[in-house]
Amino acid sequence: MNPQSLTDPVLAPQGRSTKYLLLLSLSALGVVYGDIGTSPLYAIRECFYGEYGVPPVHDNILGVLSLVFWSLILVISFKYLIVVMRADNEGEGGILALMELVLPNSKKWYHGMVLVMGLFGAALLYGDGMITPAISVLSAVEGLNVATPLFKPYVIPITIAILLGLFVLQRKGTGGVGKIFGPIVFLWFLVLAVLGVSAIIKNPVVLEAMNPYYAVVFFQLHGAKGLLVLGAVFLVVTGGEALYADMGHFGRLPIRLAWFIMVLPCLVLNYFGQGALLLDHPELAVNPFFHLAPAWALYPLVILSTFATVIASQAVISGAFSLTYQALNLGYFPRVSVLHTSERERGQIYIPQINWLIFAATVGLVIGFGSSTNLAAAYGVAVTTTMVITSILAFIAMRKLWKWTTPLAVALTVFFLILDLSFFGANILKVAEGGWFPLAIGGIIYLLMRTWMSGRRVLKSMLRSLTPPLSSFIQGLTNRHYTIVEGTAIYMTGNPKTTPPALALNLQHNKVLHEQVIIYSLKVEKVPHIMNRNKLRVDEIAPRFYRVVETYGYMDKVDIEQSIKALQQMPATLKLHDVTFFIGRETLIPSRDVGMKDWQARLFAALTISSQRATKYFNIPSKQVFEVGTQVKI
Incomplete structure (x- = not known):
């Protein structure tokens, strides 16, 4: 590991101009933040209109907005962007990279535990990676229903056609796709901010939700049901693990710049804008995002949101490519065809088999669940498990790599685990409603990885016995x-x-x-x-x-x-x-x-x-x- 990366994270990589750094930041905006950036389409709706939603009244709205705001700050900004991304393996990120960094000598008692957690956490990301394209694109196309119910029979066919186009584009590589998508997502975040500000101006009281007091009051009011709503709030941070996995595509600095300068402010403004809208019009909770737009802007917004959700899917797809390639070269996965799509950025790859497997599963989810609301029930179970594992592995990194004191490492890890386990508890209740799917996919992939690793070890042992x-x-x-x-x-x-x-x-x-x-x-x-x-x-x-x-x-x-x-x-x-x-x-x-x-x-x-x-x-x-x-x- 490069010690420079731990002590001076704001320096630009050597040999890279400011112009190139800005280009990478724009590309990162298009690839890395698509998942988090499209959560406004459905996250607030699920908090108030979903199966476990609460009535959109004043205290509930401010409480939910407070939970959303502090989730973005604590989970994405602090945990991932500031702490976890310090654990880069020479610029490469993701749970497998973190596992390899902290994996102890095989003679250590916790070697097997770290190995199992790392592999299982990585396997779980494939399941949620299949759900992200389905729920993102579906939620955008469903915006047509706000304009007229005539489009309802065509939502699923349109969604599948859009997904097909996305997966065909993967061959161009994340860099090529990022250059195409970056400006579109830049426009998307600007639109999020404008829509949010227009509503906040009419009802600025929602800005009080930045006070964590309202989050505490929300749980006092709702008790156990508040935990169920937390499962919907988690939808605003589901791209955290994909963000970490994509670090090798663009680098840590461009990803951080894009988040703090553009992504975070625009997301907060839009979430608070939806809250401001619901304060005056609680009946619009069925789809508050699209109701933020004036009537003349609805169709352009549906088109732009569709492009944005296509890009959202890109983050998890490219993350799956990185994850597979790491697993393959580390001996946890069989050899598959890997195409390197960039001579300049070595981490940018395309894996046809993984690409089309995810496409097939995504189409199956769209047809099987039928709506983004139904898919929301399946979303988050696996990624919360991976987040818990990441926090545990990060503790080992704090002690082994960064040499932090035990009290500091323990305190920080306990804090992260409180956040992660709260979200985990909220999402585990969704297993029967569809959360079983990503867990099943993760279990199957984990089984394949362990079988391949064990088989290689036995095969090497047998070959060694056959020859001197x-x-x-x-x-x-x-x-x-x-x-x-x-x-x-x-x-x-x-x-x-x-x-x-x-x-x-x-x-x-x-x-x-x-x-x-x-x-x-x-x-x-x-x-x-x-x-x-x-x-x-x-x-x-x-x-x-x-x-x-x-x-x-x-x-x-x-x-x-x-x-x-x-x-x-x-x-x-x-x-x-x-x-x-x-x-x-x-x-x-x-x-x-x-x-x-x-x-x-x-x-x-x-x-x-x-x-x-x-x-x-x-x-x-x-x-x-x-x-x-x-x-x-x-």
């Missing part, structure tokens, strides 16, 4: 008969100290060795990026035998073809000519007496089959590849 240490193999060559053939053989292996099975099998069955043998291993560090000059290490371990270890960060692009070109230019005795890559290809045979449960072994075998071929993922020249197969019991 590399040093023993080389020493034993003097007692074996074989033919030396021309060229360079590169044997890909996960453990550079163990004999690659492909090497042992090639010698055993074909009785040949190349005149130059390279044991090539890829090592992924717990940092997002590795400088090019530190990536390759070459050691001559015996005459004609070389060990090459290439180190990557978990957000770096792996490209073996480029690495070989770099290797050829290094001043070393290693000279590459007539290169052939030897890759092991294991056929997995589930077996009850090896180490994995039968169902888990079968699942791991299925995941292995569906995993992208190593030659394509690592960009190994396909015409130079020779695969050596073997059967392995797992």
Whole structure:
């Protein structure tokens, strides 16, 4: 971790101009804050018109607005923007990045606990990530119903068509999408502020809601029911985890600038404007946001809000891409196709399989739930769980990384947990109404991640038992008969100290060795990026035998073809000519007496089959590849 990032967070990244910083801030506005920025469409409505809503009378309105205001200040501004985002892994954020930062040595007693919390928290984000596009776009298109009921039969088809366009656009990458969407969201936030101010001027008494006294009074009035309303209030902060995950796309400073200068003031003005409207017209609680607009502006507002909700979905989709890529490179996820969409910003990627899986689930939610009000019941359960986990992991970061005193770390963590558990308690009551969906999705993805991680560990153990240490193999060559053939053989292996099975099998069955043998291993560090000059290490371990270890960060692009070109230019005795890559290809045979449960072994075998071929993922020249197969019991 860069200590500069903890001590001087307001400095612009070196080598980046003010113009480029402002461009990143505008792009961040379009990608990172779409989710939080469209909450005004439905959050206040759910507090007063939803299933657990309270009557829109004076004390209730000021109480809800106070809860909304202080939720934005304490959860987003303080917890995420000021504290949690300090835990960046060389600029990369998200719960997996945080987990890797604080993950202790495997011998520590709490290693397994941190690992389980991190993986489960990450898995839960996929569930809420599927709900965000559905509820955001639906709530915007439903604005047409305010103008006329004639549009009601077409709300769902229009929503699905808009979602399709959004997911098709993902191929352009978050940077490209951000440049398109940034100005639109900038306009959206300006409109939020204007609509809010126009109503506040007529009823400025709502500004008193900034006093937390009204939040306290609200709970005194409503008791347990106040907790149910808190579940609707939580809708204003649901983009917090996606915001943290998107940090690697744009950087911490542009995200902070966008929030404090633009996003937060505009959101507060609009929420308070809706409250001011309801003070005079409580009957408009069915859709207070669209009723803020004059009649002539309704259709333009629906169009603008539709664009804004499309952008809202972008935040969680790009966050899912980042999360998947981190999990993949850290060994928690099978290989999938990853397209890097920017040469300048390494964190900007597109993953087709994840993109279309989220699209399919989102369309299913739109059809299945039918309205944004119904979807609101499913929203928030999973992300509140992830927020609780983030607070616990942040405590370890406070002590382990930042060296804060125990009393300070405990006090801050307890404060965060009080906030998180309050929202968690309010949302867990929604499980039966739809909250089960994101929990189910999270559980399935967690199961896949744990199965893949456990299967890889068992497979490595079995392969290690089938072959001797590399040093023993080389020493034993003097007692074996074989033919030396021309060229360079590169044997890909996960453990550079163990004999690659492909090497042992090639010698055993074909009785040949190349005149130059390279044991090539890829090592992924717990940092997002590795400088090019530190990536390759070459050691001559015996005459004609070389060990090459290439180190990557978990957000770096792996490209073996480029690495070989770099290797050829290094001043070393290693000279590459007539290169052939030897890759092991294991056929997995589930077996009850090896180490994995039968169902888990079968699942791991299925995941292995569906995993992208190593030659394509690592960009190994396909015409130079020779695969050596073997059967392995797992």
